[in-house]
Amino acid sequence: MNNHTIEVEQLTKRFGDFTAVDHIDFTVKQGEIFGFLGANGAGKSTTIRMLCALLQPTEGTARVGGHDITDAPEKVKESIGYMSQRFSLYEDLTVEENIHFFGRVYGLTDAGLRERKAWVLSMANLHGRETSITGTLPGGWKQRLALGCAVLHRPRIVFLDEPTSGVDPLMRRTFWELINELSGEGVTVLVTTHFLEEAEYCNDLILINAGHIIAKGSPKELKSDHIKTPILELQCSNVIEAMSRIEQEPWALETSVFGTNLHVSVSDEASARSGIRKIVEQNDMKLYSIDRITPSLEDVFLYLLDRESEKKETMG
Amino acid sequence: MIRRLWPVIKKEFRQIRRDKRVLAILTLVPAFLLFLNGYALNFDVTHIRMAVVDLEKSGRSREFLEGFKTSGYFDVVYNLNSAEEASALLDDAAVLAALVIPPDFSRRLLSNQTVDIQVLVDGVNSNTATTVIGYVQAVTLQYSRDITLATLSKIGRRNYLPINYEARIWYNPELKSVKFLVPGLIGFILAITCVIATALSIVREKERNTIEQITVSPVHALEFILGKMVPYAVISLVAAVIVILAAYVLFGVEVKGSYLNLFVATLLFVIAALSIGLFISTIAESQQVAFQVAALASMLPTLILSGFIFPIRSMPLFLQILSNITPAKYYLVILRGIILKGVGFAAYWEQMLSLILYAVVLLGISSLRFRKTIG
The missing domain is CATH 3.40.50.300 (P-loop containing nucleotide triphosphate hydrolases)
Structure with a gap:
């Protein structure tokens, strides 16, 4: 003591x-x-x-x-x-x-x-x-x-x-x-x-x-404990439209906007990367960069708070 | 305990000193209030404006009227010819009283008959009216008695008055109401300043959040309370001294009794009043509310229920009972005893005991409540 x-x-x-x-x-x-x-x-x-x-x-x-x-x-x-x-x-x-x-x-x-x-x-x-x-x-x-x-x-x-x-x-x-x-x-x-x-x-x-x-x-x-899935950060034109299209893909688990960037938590990194390129080409958008990032504390907290409110919803 | 009390007292004094406005209010306003009230709150009835309707205008009637003029209480401001004119003047409040002397004034007197004179009095202010009637009665009786005595001596009887009296007025021989009011004013002023000042100073700490830093510190609630009270008690006592000095300089009111007793009684009263302020600070959350509640809680009972102006004994029973809510009731009895009569402890020990009880109980209750709300 x-x-x-x-x-x-x-x-x-x-x-x-x-x-x-x-x-x-x-x-x-x-x-x-x-x-x-x-x-x-x-x-x-x-x-x-x-x-x-x-x-x-x-x-x-x-x-x-x-x-x-x-x-x-x-x-x-x-x-x-x-x-x-x-x-x-x-x-x-x-x-x-x-x-x-x-x-x-x-x-x-x-x-x-x-x-x-x-x-x-x-x-x-x-x-x-x-x-x-x-x-x-x-x-x-x-x-x-x-x-x-x-x-x-x-x-x-x-x-x-x-x-x-x-x-x-x-x-x-x-x-x-x-x-x-x-x-x-x-x-x-x-x-x-x-x-x-x-x-x-x-x-x-x-x-x-x-x-x-x-x-x-x-x-x-x-x-490292909470978010096990990879997170990709992409810089592209037309962030909002990109997000709405990416959200419909099976490999995209969660998307959120951070400033002018888009964070996408994905189930499989390889298929996600090729999927994103395809979406960008098909829609005439510009992709400036795409990187795998370690999640920030903000990512973690948002994820945890999200999970909490989902829990509450399923319980209620 | 004393170790932490002293810094709190010092801090409080510094804050008061920096707030020149509050300091001025606490020390100078009481004397100013005394000045105002001492002159404005005057119940003496002199220079009564009177109209005279002398329907006879004889030497006899003039002699009778002379008695009013020389009494020192009446100013004959109108000489009229009819009672109607007099009633018009009363309606306009141009005069307080009118005297109607009948046309057969001296004839009836000479034939040993009773004369009825008429006195019209403005009864709007019942106190003044009663006093006016009393003066009229005194002047009339004096004149009647002189006539009776003259008649008796004329028929050879010994000139004598069955019962005579000599009035000696104690404590306030000039019957000046200011002497009666000054002690009341001291109590009134102290009550207001003590209650408002403490309530405001504690609520200010709540409003500005400074109380939070105090509550996480090892300062005890009691240290905080005493640290707040001591400076205001000191300032209130200084204000009391200024008021007493002003009462002497302006109105010639001297303290006849013991200064020590006066100090003890004032200290007890100040503690009771500060406790009321403390209590209010536990209810109010903003200085504005605290000010209103404190002003109401200190002014009304002290003005109405303490015997300051209205005698408690002539109140209905329930008001007499209610009058116990204000410690000023006891304090005033002591103050008048010390300042006007110069009497000692034996005359007001019951009131002293009540004040002690008040100070202890109020301080206790307020401290407990304060502890609960502040933590």
């Missing part, structure tokens, strides 16, 4: 008749970046709130940093850092005042506070802005200050709820570098996101849908 981990067992939360989180299990290892993915309303926030000891589970348990979330909520709160989806520092206080407030609330000493303040300022690149009113900072800076304040007390476990929503792509990249740094120092990071490309940065992840975990593993495992 390591006290830098999160262990979730049969965790369930019901609100009246509605089951928001339904008997989920997972374990987060020390120092890893653990991705928690799912659409809005899938149960992500409810789970995080339970793990932060803000919400009592209806059933099941979880241990965060070695403390039971039901029996020792105060201990849990002391050992975690949390950054909320909505900016939740005091906008009417200065940068410095926010740092001081949260530092003191977490019981930092004068020396500790001085050291951590210097760290946060350089991490968030806020030197010289100590006395700026927080509300006047640009979005990306606020976000980094929020992360800084969340880890002032050097928690060994950090929860980040949609930390990059509303931040421009460049800032998102630097933000992920910060997350990587934290994990490099041995901090366990649980992060929720709906940006699928960000999921690639995670060591491990789970996909949650309607309160159930529908997939878990590393990005690599997820890509």
